[in-house]
Amino acid sequence: MTNKSKLTGWGMAVGAILGAVFGTVAGHVGAWLAIGVAIGMLLGASFRRKPTDCPECAQIHRAHEMKRQA
Numbered sequence: 001m002t003n004k005s006k007l008t009g010w011g012m013a014v015g016a017i018l019g020a021v022f023g024t025v026a027g028h029v030g031a032w033l034a035i036g037v038a039i040g041m042l043l044g045a046s047f048r049r050k051p052t053d054c055p056e057c058a059q060i061h062r063a064h065e066m067k068r069q070a
Contacts, residue, residue, distance in 0.1 A: 008044035015040020 019036020023029035 007047045008041055011040040011042070011044020011047075012037050013040070015043070 015036040015038070016033060017036070018040070019033040020029060022036065023032030026032060
Protein backbone atom coordinates (compact mmCIF):
# COMPACT_ATOMS: atom_id res chain seq x y z
CA MET A 1 0.00 0.00 0.00
CA THR A 2 1.15 3.48 -0.76
CA ASN A 3 0.80 5.91 2.07
CA LYS A 4 0.64 9.68 1.89
CA SER A 5 4.19 10.31 3.13
CA LYS A 6 5.61 8.08 0.39
CA LEU A 7 3.79 10.09 -2.28
CA THR A 8 4.97 13.33 -0.70
CA GLY A 9 8.54 12.02 -0.78
CA TRP A 10 8.26 11.13 -4.45
CA GLY A 11 6.85 14.59 -5.18
CA MET A 12 9.72 16.24 -3.33
CA ALA A 13 12.28 14.15 -5.23
CA VAL A 14 10.77 14.97 -8.61
CA GLY A 15 10.47 18.64 -7.62
CA ALA A 16 14.11 18.72 -6.54
CA ILE A 17 15.24 17.23 -9.84
CA LEU A 18 13.16 19.65 -11.89
CA GLY A 19 14.23 22.56 -9.69
CA ALA A 20 17.90 21.66 -10.17
CA VAL A 21 17.44 21.47 -13.93
CA PHE A 22 15.60 24.79 -14.15
CA GLY A 23 18.06 26.36 -11.73
CA THR A 24 21.01 25.26 -13.84
CA VAL A 25 19.41 26.71 -16.96
CA ALA A 26 18.38 29.97 -15.26
CA GLY A 27 21.54 30.35 -13.18
CA HIS A 28 19.82 30.41 -9.77
CA VAL A 29 20.06 26.83 -8.54
CA GLY A 30 19.26 27.54 -4.88
CA ALA A 31 16.07 29.46 -5.57
CA TRP A 32 14.76 27.03 -8.18
CA LEU A 33 15.66 24.02 -6.05
CA ALA A 34 13.59 25.42 -3.16
CA ILE A 35 10.70 26.26 -5.49
CA GLY A 36 10.83 22.79 -7.07
CA VAL A 37 10.83 21.01 -3.70
CA ALA A 38 7.91 23.13 -2.45
CA ILE A 39 5.84 22.49 -5.58
CA GLY A 40 6.71 18.77 -5.52
CA MET A 41 5.72 18.50 -1.86
CA LEU A 42 2.37 20.16 -2.53
CA LEU A 43 1.67 17.94 -5.52
CA GLY A 44 2.72 14.78 -3.68
CA ALA A 45 0.56 15.63 -0.67
CA SER A 46 -2.45 16.32 -2.87
CA PHE A 47 -2.58 12.80 -4.33
CA ARG A 48 -5.24 10.57 -2.81
CA ARG A 49 -5.34 6.82 -2.65
CA LYS A 50 -8.16 5.11 -4.44
CA PRO A 51 -10.43 3.61 -1.76
CA THR A 52 -10.97 -0.11 -2.03
CA ASP A 53 -14.53 -1.31 -2.43
CA CYS A 54 -13.78 -4.85 -1.33
CA PRO A 55 -16.59 -6.26 0.88
CA GLU A 56 -14.14 -8.28 2.98
CA CYS A 57 -12.07 -5.17 3.66
CA ALA A 58 -15.15 -3.16 4.55
CA GLN A 59 -16.16 -5.83 7.07
CA ILE A 60 -12.69 -5.82 8.65
CA HIS A 61 -12.73 -2.01 8.88
CA ARG A 62 -16.18 -2.03 10.53
CA ALA A 63 -15.01 -4.62 13.08
CA HIS A 64 -11.91 -2.56 13.79
CA GLU A 65 -13.98 0.60 14.32
CA MET A 66 -16.33 -1.25 16.69
CA LYS A 67 -13.33 -2.45 18.76
CA ARG A 68 -11.90 1.07 18.83
CA GLN A 69 -15.17 2.56 20.12
CA ALA A 70 -15.50 -0.02 22.89
